[in-house]
Amino acid sequence: MKESFSLSSLELDAALRAITARDLEDLRAWKNAHRSGFFYQAIITSEQQVEWFQGYRERAHDWMFVVNHAGQAIGCMGLRLLDQHADIYNVILGRSESGGKGLMSQAIRLLCSFIAAEYTRDIGAQVLRSNPARAWYQKNAFRETQSFDTYVEVELDWSRFRPCLFQKV
Numbered sequence: 001m002k003e004s005f006s007l008s009s010l011e012l013d014a015a016l017r018a019i020t021a022r023d024l025e026d027l028r029a030w031k032n033a034h035r036s037g038f039f040y041q042a043i044i045t046s047e048q049q050v051e052w053f054q055g056y057r058e059r060a061h062d063w064m065f066v067v068n069h070a071g072q073a074i075g076c077m078g079l080r081l082l083d084q085h086a087d088i089y090n091v092i093l094g095r096s097e098s099g100g101k102g103l104m105s106q107a108i109r110l111l112c113s114f115i116a117a118e119y120t121r122d123i124g125a126q127v128l129r130s131n132p133a134r135a136w137y138q139k140n141a142f143r144e145t146q147s148f149d150t151y152v153e154v155e156l157d158w159s160r161f162r163p164c165l166f167q168k169v
């Protein structure tokens, strides 16, 4: 069984907490609201979300986090290990009121710092070509490495990325 844990940094106002069953309805609402930005564009039902969670709990190197700010869940982001490569997925600002303040940028910096410390420095993501988040990744020290019909691959550019010190509890 997966144990939940949290990541925080004195340098940051955003923290990460590995999800529990109580987060599923938030995750579902956020994903459905932003489904046009993702590969899977159908509406996710409560039952499908629970089914996903059952599979998730069995996968050792797959972590979905809630982004916390001032005691509130504002969004989510996930990581999964594919061979020796870390894939970041499901990056969503759930509460639009918390957007544009750099909180999601802080959260992805924390996530990448954790991945580098725990797993690998080879960190990337796949982003739909039409997704405005492409510019956001660029601002957050990712660069586009490959381009496909419908999506691009981005990877963390270590010449621009500065990891933060963090605590895992």
Ligand SMILES: CC(C)(COP(=O)(O)OP(=O)(O)OC[C@H]1O[C@@H](n2cnc3c(N)ncnc32)[C@H](O)[C@@H]1OP(=O)(O)O)[C@@H](O)C(=O)NCCC(=O)NCCS
Residues within 6 Å of the ligand: 034, 037, 038, 090, 091, 092, 093, 094, 098, 099, 100, 101, 102, 103, 104, 105, 106, 126, 127, 128, 131, 133, 136
């Ligand atoms: C991508 C996404 C997570 C970014 O969320 P966000 O709230 O805009 O991200 P940030 O909090 O990092 O905000 C960045 C903006 O805040 C500004 N900002 C303000 N204060 C800041 C600070 N202290 N540090 C960094 N940026 C700051 C930046 O200038 C930037 O503005 P701009 O990009 O509009 O010019 C969000 O747009 C989203 O959920 N999109 C839909 C889902 C999606 O498509 N996800 C990606 C799938 S691959």
